[in-house]
Each structure stands twice: as C-alpha cells, then as structure tokens.
Amino acid sequence: MAPSKTIYTGPFVHSRSLKELEIVEKGAIGVDEAGVIRFIERGDEVGEEKRPEGWEDAETVAVKGEGFFFPGFVDTHTHAPQHPNTGLFGKTTLLDWLQTYTFPLESSLSSLSRAQHIYTNFVLRTLSHGTTTCCYYGTIHVPATNFLAKLCHERGQRAYVGRVCMNSDLSPEYYRDAGVDQAVKDSRESIEYIRSLDPEGSKKGEAIVNPIITPRFAPSCTSDCMAQLGALHRETGAHIQTHISENKGEIELVKELFPDSTSYANVYDQAGLLTEKTILAHAVHLTEEEKALIKERGSKISHCPASNTALTSGCAPVRELLESGIIVGLGTDISGGFSPSILEECRQAIWVSRFRAMNDGDDAKLSTEEVLYLATRGGAAVVGLEDHIGGFEVGMDWDAQMVRLGVVHGGQKEGEEKLVEGPVDVFGWESAAEKVEKWVYSGDDRNTVAVWVKGRLVHRKDSYEA
Numbered sequence: 001m002a003p004s005k006t007i008y009t010g011p012f013v014h015s016r017s018l019k020e021l022e023i024v025e026k027g028a029i030g031v032d033e034a035g036v037i038r039f040i041e042r043g044d045e046v047g048e049e050k051r052p053e054g055w056e057d058a059e060t061v062a063v064k065g066e067g068f069f070f071p072g073f074v075d076t077h078t079h080a081p082q083h084p085n086t087g088l089f090g091k092t093t094l095l096d097w098l099q100t101y102t103f104p105l106e107s108s109l110s111s112l113s114r115a116q117h118i119y120t121n122f123v124l125r126t127l128s129h130g131t132t133t134c135c136y137y138g139t140i141h142v143p144a145t146n147f148l149a150k151l152c153h154e155r156g157q158r159a160y161v162g163r164v165c166m167n168s169d170l171s172p173e174y175y176r177d178a179g180v181d182q183a184v185k186d187s188r189e190s191i192e193y194i195r196s197l198d199p200e201g202s203k204k205g206e207a208i209v210n211p212i213i214t215p216r217f218a219p220s221c222t223s224d225c226m227a228q229l230g231a232l233h234r235e236t237g238a239h240i241q242t243h244i245s246e247n248k249g250e251i252e253l254v255k256e257l258f259p260d261s262t263s264y265a266n267v268y269d270q271a272g273l274l275t276e277k278t279i280l281a282h283a284v285h286l287t288e289e290e291k292a293l294i295k296e297r298g299s300k301i302s303h304c305p306a307s308n309t310a311l312t313s314g315c316a317p318v319r320e321l322l323e324s325g326i327i328v329g330l331g332t333d334i335s336g337g338f339s340p341s342i343l344e345e346c347r348q349a350i351w352v353s354r355f356r357a358m359n360d361g362d363d364a365k366l367s368t369e370e371v372l373y374l375a376t377r378g379g380a381a382v383v384g385l386e387d388h389i390g391g392f393e394v395g396m397d398w399d400a401q402m403v404r405l406g407v408v409h410g411g412q413k414e415g416e417e418k419l420v421e422g423p424v425d426v427f428g429w430e431s432a433a434e435k436v437e438k439w440v441y442s443g444d445d446r447n448t449v450a451v452w453v454k455g456r457l458v459h460r461k462d463s464y465e466a
Ligand SMILES: O=c1[nH]c(=O)c2nc[nH]c2[nH]1
Pocket: 079, 094, 098, 102, 216, 217, 243, 246, 307, 333, 336
C-alpha cells in the first residue's frame, strides 16, 4: 500500500553526532507521501488540534505506552546465503571455517528454490530486527543473487546486493568462477538486472536496491580478476564490498599470494578497488600505512565485532580507526557473526572495545551513544546515504523503527503475575536516557514493533497498533 501523509507522534531518539544522542520525550515528525520528513516538532507544538497547514487530514501513528521512534539500523556487511549456518562455527578460524562450513552451504544455492527459501527468511528476519538498509553478499550464482535483489525491492528493504566473485584456486573446484571473463560477465549481468528493477531511480541515484561489486577477498581472486572488477566499478559507478585484514593467517596468505604488493590494502589499491564507494569488512589488523591509505582513498570500514570474536579473528581498534578519520559502520557478518541483529552488534562493539581498553586504556571504550551512531549515521555514511538516512532531519527519508518497552505494573495479584512483552522491564522511575540504555543492553526484536523504509511500513509485529 502506498504511504499516505503521516504524523509520527511520541518520543523519538537519534544521534546528533558520534558523542551525542538527542532524546525528545514529546515530539511529532511529519512525513509526506514520498516518505520524506517535512517537519519535526519538539514539545507540545503539534497535537491533534494544532496540526500544520496542509496536514489536517494526515494519518497519525503514535507510540503507545513506553517506547520511542529510532532510525532504522544499517547493516554494512552480511552474507545472506550463510543464514542457515547462523550459530554454527565450532572452534574454527576464518580459513578452515570457509572450507568446512561456508563454501559447501553457499555452493548449494545453485538451486534457485533453495536460495528463495533461505533469502526470503533472511530478509524477513533482518527487517524484524529493525534493519532498514542492508549490504548483502550473495553467492556466485546470478539467478539466486538477482532473486535476493528482487525480494528486497518487493519487500521495501534498502539494500546493496552483490554477486560474489571468486576465481582463484583457493576456492574449491565445486564452488569457483570458471575464469575471469565469467566472473566479470556474471557481475555485469547482475548489476544490469538489479538496476532494471528501478531504472529511473537507478539513473537518479535514488533506487532503494542497488548492485555492489563483490570480490570475496583477495585470496579468492586473482590480480587480473580484481583489476577487471576495478574497471567494472569505473564503468558502472557501482559500490564495491570486500573483506580486509580479518585474521592473521589470512594476512600471511595474502603476503604469499601477492608478493609484489606492499600490504593487503595495497593489493586492492593496485586493482583500483580502494575507492570512496568501497566497504571493507573487518579491518582488525591494519597497519598505520594501510589506515592512511584507506583514509586517503575515502574507503569505509564495516566493524563486525561478533564475527571477529566468534572466529577468534581479533578485537578491531575502532577508536583508532575513528580517530584516523575513517568512516565506520557496523556489520552482522552472518554467519561468522551469530546474530542478524545490529542491536546485538552494538553490544558486541561495546564489549570488544572494553577488551581493547584492558590493554590500550579507557579511551578505547565505546559508549552507548557511539555504538548507536555507528549503527545508524555511521552506517549511512558507509553507503554514502548520510544526507538521506540514519537520523531524523527535515529532508531525510523516514527509515525508522518503533521501539516498545514493557512496563512492569505493580499490584499484580499473587499467582496472576505476568511478564511484559519483550525482554526489557521498565519500572517507571527510569530517565529517558536510562530507558534507551536498557534497550541497548537487553532489548531485541521483540521490542521492534514496526519498521518503515522511505515511509513504507515494511514490518510489523502482531501486537503493533498505530
Ligand atoms: O567473515 C567472513 N566471511 C566470509 O564469508 C568470508 N569470505 C572471505 N573472508 C570472509 N570473512
């Protein structure tokens, strides 16, 4: 159903900057038919009787009970085909995990019906966690990847969808590109298909779903393949995503495979893959030179703390990355990561920063405000949409979630006590900031009762009522 003019009333929370959240206890946000925010009122200015001119017939969506509107989350790195393996990694580390768990599952998506089954579930799952924008790796299979893009387009999730390239013999024979030409041809075919879903929007840079060029990681691709993908980027202007410097064994392998390169980041740079439109996942063990190069090229980093811990890759130095001026967002990295939730990733980012702090000092610690920024405005900047999503400002799109917290009522009769819906118990004496903090530390998808992308309702819980 096409969205109508709507006024969202109630508390809202968003990041003003890395360090500062704005918490408005009584607000109203007017969103037009195109899903664009047209006014924001703080305080009592807008009530049922005091609507701005032209908004008299607008629908109202109000937060009922305890809760608030929050910007939709941006997941800057995840693997849709690995969803069935979520939680399965045993004691493996990256390179044996890929061979044991990942390649066998991904290769099975040569079956389109299997891909449809997995992808449909995953897109519904990420939406239910409040993820309004998602950067997806697909597999090497064009039909499956195109299906994922079409699904996001139909369900209304903002997405970057990439057909994976992997032509080197590190990949098993049963799951590998036939050659460089095949890798480039299939990538081009997928880019064209994804742009055909919304040709006008794609031309204007306004499409909800976009293609993303996806060399799996340097060890999976030959230099020639990466150079041709760099050329494909220059030709099409499509974004690029890949992995970098995740695990020490991987870094050693890159040194062996590319002896003429001065570093892992240099391998990508020589191929023309380090650009302003490049998203680099992990970046756990970058050298100072690599950080400087990434900063100079304007490439972005997806921090994936759950995955980095699960595969014992390391604790990424997020404070240092931020201080060197690199743009950072959060990524769930299913199924290296074990949860499709960016809220979970916020907690993991906080924990990992504390482990770094045990060696580096307290400055390494990330605050609640900071991780919420990375989950929204930081992620938006990673995909180049910082002027459109990630916060609530006039002119931005309404990509948002309604968060509801449970109120614990006193005076329940003995034997009739009931738990509130969802994991967060609010007793009534918490400050607004404390409620947000409680949500970050103990909330989950049960607290996300509705989700909108560009004004379109894309997910709602049964208990949601406008
Ligand atoms: O976390 C990761 N997940 C993957 O699928 C992958 N492939 C290469 N490097 C990778 N890292």
